[in-house]
Amino acid sequence: MDHSLETSRHKCAACFRQFNKIEHLVDHMRTSFHSHHEPTCAICKKHCRSLDSLREHLIGPLPKQECKNIFATRGCKFCLAIFDSSYSQRLHQERCQFSPVNSGLLARFANLGIRDGSTVIDSGRTRGSGAIALACKYVGGGSDGSMDICAKVCLIDEGENVIFYSYVKPVTAVTNYRYETTGIRPEHIRDAMPVKQVQKKIQEILYNGGEKARILVGDCVEDDLKRLQIGYPSFMIRDTANYPPLMKSSKLCNSLKYLAQVYLGFDLQNGIQDPYEECIVAMRLYKRMRSQVHRKENYPMASDPQNKNNFAIWRENELQRMSPEQMLEISRSDYYCWCMDLRI
Structure with missing residues (x-):
């Protein structure tokens, strides 16, 4: 038997296994998007x-x-942060848990003069640079009442x-007025603001009177925008239903009621729901996600052209020698983190 040939075969097999290991590593780094x-x-x-x-990692069912x-x-249990002591944890959690909004809802409505069938436009706040939250309530149309028709709208x-x-x-x-959840009756919308006028007003607010689009x-x-037939740039929209950190482990969306209970610490009211309350929940979720302190990166997105050479062929041997911490340095996110809104 030619021992040199056998040794060569072993070397080739070892090289092939090593190549597969490197290739797997590079593929994993390209698709994992850890950041x-x-x-x-x-x-x-x-x-x-x-x-x-x-939350599953920290609490269960298999933590x-x-x-x-x-x-x-x-x-x-709300923001999932860890503190130095149980005492500091208790102090933080008291502040972290938002108080329910519905206790002061009627009082605030009374101060604003909101009542059944009324319209409120705060002209002093229609211009500004901050984010806007929008929520709608829908009644039913069509022969079976399943068609969603906007009958109430709120912006905060x-x-x-x-x-x-x-x-x-x-x-x-x-x-179908869906009164059990909307609280809307025929007399509320009989003389209400026409759809075209509502569309115009919302667009005026969102585009800040033509100056600059707001988040x-x-x-x-x-x-909501589709049903209102309002077009808006997708890069200016922050939707809690499809924001990856707020979605289920299965990548399906969580309900707003679940998000309010788990991440804000209060229950959305059952029965008749008002879009004002839903606006507040969405805005508080947004501000909580936006306030997270993450390390600033020049090119934080995997789609940035400057990141394309991170996994170039000539770097494969270098990747193999890297520790997980070093790999994290060159890996980038595949979604836009809302914390970056504070850097705009």
């Missing part, structure tokens, strides 16, 4: 694709036991002040 914007366990530094995944034990005594600013609040007079016949916040807000 400093991902929810991360403050204890073991595990990166998760969503806050729900991080990492060491992390679970520490989180149970020093963790905030970052201070939770009402900018625009109005019932909407539909152009399509209403066959639009909401839950399923893109669906």
